Amino acid sequence: MxxxxxxxxxxxxxxxxxxxxxxxxxxxxxxxxxxxxxxxxxxxxxxxxxxxxxxxxxxxxxxxxxxxxxxxxxxxxxxxxxxxxxxxxxxxxxxxxxxxxxxxxxxxxxxxxxxxxxxxxxxxxxxxxxxxxxxxxxxxxxxxxxxxxxxxxxxxxxxxxxxxxxxxxxxxxxxxxxxxxxxxxxxxxxxxxxxxxxxxxxxxxxxxxxxxxxxxxxxxxxxxxxxxxxxxxxxxxxxxxxxxxxxxxxxxEGLDLLASVQQLPSRDLGRPLPPPGAARGAAMLAVVLGLGLLTAAPAHAQDTEDAKPLAPSEALRRLGEVAEACEASADEDAADLYAPLESLGPGEAVKLDRFVRRVERQAFDEEDCDKARATLTQGLTTMGATVDAQARADARAATARAKDILARPEFAEAAPKAEKDAPEPAAPPETPGWWQRFIDWLGEQLKKLFEREPAESRQQTAQPILSGMNVANVLVVVLVTLTLAVLGMVLLRALNRDKRRTDAAGVQVSTVDASTLAGDAHHALSRPPEGWAHLADELAARGAYREAVRSLYLALLSRLHRDGAILYDETLSNWDYLSQFRGRAEWKAPFRELTRRFDFAWYGNLPVGVDGYREFRALTEPLLAAPSRPEVAGA
Structure with a gap:
């Protein structure tokens, strides 16, 4: 808004x-x-x-x-x-x-x-x-x-x-x-x-x-x-x-409004501002004279009760017609006399309407132009003094208005809510949504369930045991508890699975039969590390450097599996092998770098040239040529 x-x-x-x-x-x-x-x-x-x-x-x-x-x-x-x-x-x-x-x-x-x-x-x-x-x-x-x-x-x-x-x-x-x-x-x-x-x-x-x-x-x-x-x-x-x-x-414009209002110029046509007491007295005298002049003649009920007060522009036009008919003043004088009418507020509209009708009645109905000219001149002069006095009063009243603006709650710190003496009228109830209706229904069902218990004191209680908000809180607690329980079970199962894989790593390494995997070209254990390395050299000689990099990486996985550093499983990713690495500490950094390069080359489809293959081969060679661990060789 x-x-x-x-x-x-x-x-x-x-x-x-x-x-x-x-x-x-x-x-x-x-x-x-x-x-x-x-x-x-x-x-x-x-x-x-x-x-x-x-x-x-x-x-x-x-x-x-x-x-x-x-x-x-x-x-x-x-x-x-x-x-x-x-x-x-x-x-x-x-x-x-x-x-x-x-x-x-x-x-x-x-x-x-x-x-x-x-x-x-x-x-x-x-x-x-x-x-x-x-x-x-x-x-x-x-x-x-x-x-x-x-x-x-x-x-x-x-x-x-x-x-x-x-x-x-x-x-x-x-x-x-x-x-x-x-x-x-x-x-x-x-x-x-x-x-x-x-x-x-x-x-x-x-x-x-x-x-x-x-x-x-x-x-x-x-x-x-x-x-x-x-x-x-x-x-x-x-x-x-x-x-x-x-x-x-x-x-x-808000907090500095007080200082701005105090510096407003007064509309006194260049005259020095009189003392506060004199200005107040002049304002009161001008207002009294203006009210006396505008309301001196009785208003006809037929003219003013049902008629709408004249607007300032319409009043100016009709007064101009009277002045022209009676030759009241020249154009230069008329501009100075009629100017104050534009500054009259809406509260003076009824008085201005009565003044215009009085002048028109004297000029046209009674055909007394001399009396109409005197009334018009005196009335316009008095209204000019009234407007000037009101402007000075408005300039001083603006200070009080500015203080009222600054005293509004929007410009003050929020006060603590006080106790209300009388209750406010209740707002019309809003139509509850389907979720609120479900919560209310569930609360009623649970309330009936609890009321079946043989507790006479509880049956005599006037207020309900459970409300919709309490039921919602209970449901939230139950759901959070179930979620934590499920997450705990998943975590325990994952830890147990990793433990079983770690315990069975040595047995699986020694019992894997490579002959059963010889027909699977995508399985790292279908060849020994030396076989994958030899295949990589053959592919590189034919210019298939990207496939050669894959063969070298499979040779590395085969070697790490036989050494017990990883547990090879086709369902795991390369970074899972890195996170579960159990081999030598000095091998983890080159294994991470080789995994990064292989992922970008094989899955990222980045082109691999002879220089890239040679660098990959140089990083892989120390891991493939290192001697096996004694405990694994003995097994």
């Missing part, structure tokens, strides 16, 4: 941040205006990072990133306009299309602001080492200030500082609170890996390459997380910028 800035209460940084988050979660318009620019920045940044990694030309990726950044600035401006219309607009519910059109209308200024803010932030970070980015906070509302059309875009920082006013300190703390993006960064990483874990454990999908990509030691994944977090906080930035400008306006 649109409200005036004077009706809003000044907020601190935490309240503004909370309001921005609530606004973003309840309005789809802010997301519709910021997501296109955010998605474009994410895609352009990933394309640039991939071009740098692969050594491609950077002209096109840089150009795309620049265009995406300008598109992001256009979306920020449209979102700021949308939020401002949502808070302070008077045209009803705002439209995203209308805000986008407003941003397109200010597109040159927005593009200047994009370049200005990018250059300013880069310069501040380079010169101050990042500290100035935290201390200089006014330009954070740059897009919102541009959309208001205040000042020149080339002097954006000064314009933002002037619009914020006393809210500059709040803007500093809001920028500090935006560091919550670090938590969002890690939450995104955890959530994505949790989804991969569920997909692998519950669905059985092989997501080895995806799990390897979504690792914190992968630079591209870090860039993706950082840019995605930045894009997700775009609506919050626009909302906080607009709310900060509104807060600055509230502080300047």
């Amino acid at each position: 649109a409200v005036s800035a004077l009706e809003l209460r000044p907020r601190n940084a935490v309240a503004l941040m909370d309001a921005a988050l609530r606004l973003c979660t309840r309005n789809a318009g802010v997301w519709a205006l910021t997501l296109p620019g955010g998605a474009a920045v994410v895609a352009a940044m990933l394309y640039l990072a991939e071009s740098v990694r692969m050594g491609w030309p950077l002209v096109v990726p840089s150009l795309l990133l620049t265009l995406a950044w300008f598109l992001r600035g256009l979306g920020q401006g449209a979102t700021c306009h949308y939020v401002q219309e949502l808070l302070l607009g008077t045209q009803g519910e705002p439209s995203a299309w209308a805000s986008l059109k407003a941003a397109l209308a200010r597109m040159p200024a927005l593009f200047i602001a994009v370049a200005y803010l990018l250059g300013l932030n880069t310069l501040v970070v380079m010169v101050t080492g990042g500290f100035g980015y935290i201390l200089l906070q006014s330009h954070g509302v740059g897009y919102a200030a541009v959309m208001q059309g205040r000042g020149s875009p080339l002097k954006l920082y000064g314009t933002c500082s002037r619009l914020l006013g006393p809210a500059r300190g709040t803007a500093l703390w809001v920028r500090a609170l935006m560091s919550v993006q670090v938590l969002a960064f890690f939450n995104l990483h955890i959530a994505f890996n949790f989804l991969l874990f569920l997909g692998r454990k519950l669905v059985g999908v092989d997501l080895t390459f995806a799990e390897r990509f979504a690792s914190l030691d992968n630079g591209q994944w870090l860039i993706f997380l950082a840019v995605t977090t930045f894009a997700l906080f775009e609506p919050v930035r626009a909302a906080t910028a607009t709310l900060l400008l509104v807060d600055g306006r509230v502080r300047q």
Whole structure:
């Protein structure tokens, strides 16, 4: 609902941040205006990072990133306009299309602001080492200030500082609170890996390459997380910028309203302001004279009871006709005499109506123009004095009105709720939803079940034993308990399975019959390590380096299984072998590197040349040529 800035209460940084988050979660318009620019920045940044990694030309990726950044600035401006219309607009519910059109209308200024803010932030970070980015906070509302059309875009920082006013300190703390993006960064990483874990454990999908990509030691994944977090906080930035400008306006026009009203000029036509007592006496005398003149003649019931009071413009027109008919005054004098009528308030409309009808009756009905001219001149002069006196009284009354505004609950700290003497009228009950009806029904059934117990004292109790809220709490506790029990059972089964595999590792190593697996070319135990290594050399001689890398990795798995370092199982992934590694400590690092290279080559379809095969062969050779452990050889 649109409200005036004077009706809003000044907020601190935490309240503004909370309001921005609530606004973003309840309005789809802010997301519709910021997501296109955010998605474009994410895609352009990933394309640039991939071009740098692969050594491609950077002209096109840089150009795309620049265009995406300008598109992001256009979306920020449209979102700021949308939020401002949502808070302070008077045209009803705002439209995203209308805000986008407003941003397109200010597109040159927005593009200047994009370049200005990018250059300013880069310069501040380079010169101050990042500290100035935290201390200089006014330009954070740059897009919102541009959309208001205040000042020149080339002097954006000064314009933002002037619009914020006393809210500059709040803007500093809001920028500090935006560091919550670090938590969002890690939450995104955890959530994505949790989804991969569920997909692998519950669905059985092989997501080895995806799990390897979504690792914190992968630079591209870090860039993706950082840019995605930045894009997700775009609506919050626009909302906080607009709310900060509104807060600055509230502080300047609301908390400083008392000082502003006391400096208002009085409408005394340049004359010095009389002392308070004299001004009060003159005002009272002028009001008395005006009331006496306007109400001196009795009003006819037929003219005033049913008729609507004349508007000031209609009264001016009819008085002008009387003056023209009776030649009351010249045009120069008429302008000075009639001007006070435009300043009369709505409360004087009835008196003005009676005055006009009285002058018209004297001029037209009684045909006494001399009397009408005298009444008209005297009445207009008295009304002018009344308006001047009322203006002085309004200037002093504005101070009391400002104090009343500042004394409203919106500008004061919330007081503790007092005990109400009389109960408020009950609101009409809302129709409960299906979930509430189900909870109530379940509560009634459980209540009946408990009432069957032979307890007379419990039957005599007036209030019900269980309510819908209590039943819901019991259900929540039961569900949480069952969930923890299921998770505990799954964990115990997994630990027992790993223990059985570890205990039976030596027996399985010695009893595996390779002859039964000779027909399975995908099984690592179908060949001895030397056989896989020989096959790898043959494949490399034919130029099949990718298949040769796979054969070397299978030779490594066969060797580690025979040494008892791993328990080979086709249902496990390569990284499961690494997590369950039981071999020599110095072998784990090369095994991790070989697993990473194999996943990128085989599952990632990366091309492998002769140099890549030679490097893989050089890393594998020490593990394949190392002597077996004595206990395994003896077995």
